[in-house]
Amino acid sequence: MASERIQIVPSVLPCDFGALGSDLERLEDAGVDKIQFDVMDGHFVPNLTFGADVIKSSRKYSSLPFEAHLMIEAPENTLERYVDAGCDLVIVHAEATTHLHRTLNQIRGLGAKSAVALNPATPLCDIEYVLTSCDMVLIMTVNPGFGGQAYIAEMEPKIARLKEMLESLKLDIPIEVDGGISPKTVEGAARAGATHLVSGSSIFSSPLGLKAAVAELRELAETASK
Numbered sequence: 001m002a003s004e005r006i007q008i009v010p011s012v013l014p015c016d017f018g019a020l021g022s023d024l025e026r027l028e029d030a031g032v033d034k035i036q037f038d039v040m041d042g043h044f045v046p047n048l049t050f051g052a053d054v055i056k057s058s059r060k061y062s063s064l065p066f067e068a069h070l071m072i073e074a075p076e077n078t079l080e081r082y083v084d085a086g087c088d089l090v091i092v093h094a095e096a097t098t099h100l101h102r103t104l105n106q107i108r109g110l111g112a113k114s115a116v117a118l119n120p121a122t123p124l125c126d127i128e129y130v131l132t133s134c135d136m137v138l139i140m141t142v143n144p145g146f147g148g149q150a151y152i153a154e155m156e157p158k159i160a161r162l163k164e165m166l167e168s169l170k171l172d173i174p175i176e177v178d179g180g181i182s183p184k185t186v187e188g189a190a191r192a193g194a195t196h197l198v199s200g201s202s203i204f205s206s207p208l209g210l211k212a213a214v215a216e217l218r219e220l221a222e223t224a225s226k
């Protein structure tokens, strides 16, 4: 199944926002599969980053797919701007939008892929009836808002249960994990069923350098998922 291929997805949070273009070029040279832009509004999460304009002006520096991880209240009001900015996939939080089914279909209607993210405390039953409107599900392995937090290993049974749910519904949808992914934690997430692995602080601070850090994460995840 296509969704089983491991993808390494850097979060841009550790990038130098004054030189984002050159950091995006470095990431592409390092062999990553897509780029995650962490959009935070200071309301849904207690941190503020950037909006669609920054993503739009970054688009020319990379040929990789872009995904917007929208940690914002009422994302349905601004989805068009992220698709227009060049995001191939838009991720909304189940906790941040009242009419989740409509919001996910709105993303598809704009011509992008749709995904839903769940905070650690949010149960899988909250998305059971919208899975056919999703092109990916993101299980947060930290509480959203900041990079560099500790991985919450208690999310592994949640990932495994989601994988079972998707299999029983015959839905070929990849599971992404985000937060605290490093060489120490990636195997547990991959073994549980995650194939898209977001990593920020670990790959950027690795003494191996970006390229070898990305290769190491990929190799560990591929071995663990077999």
Ligand SMILES: O=C(CO)[C@@H](O)[C@H](O)COP(=O)(O)O
Pocket (backbone or CB within 6 Å): 011, 013, 036, 038, 069, 142, 143, 144, 145, 146, 147, 148, 149, 178, 179, 180, 181, 198, 199, 200, 201, 202
């Ligand atoms: O969405 C988020 C945080 O809210 C993530 O994308 C993190 O920013 C990933 O960073 P690390 O946990 O890998 O440092």
Ligand SMILES: [Co+2]
Pocket (backbone or CB within 6 Å): 011, 036, 038, 069, 178, 198
């Ligand atoms: Co993120």
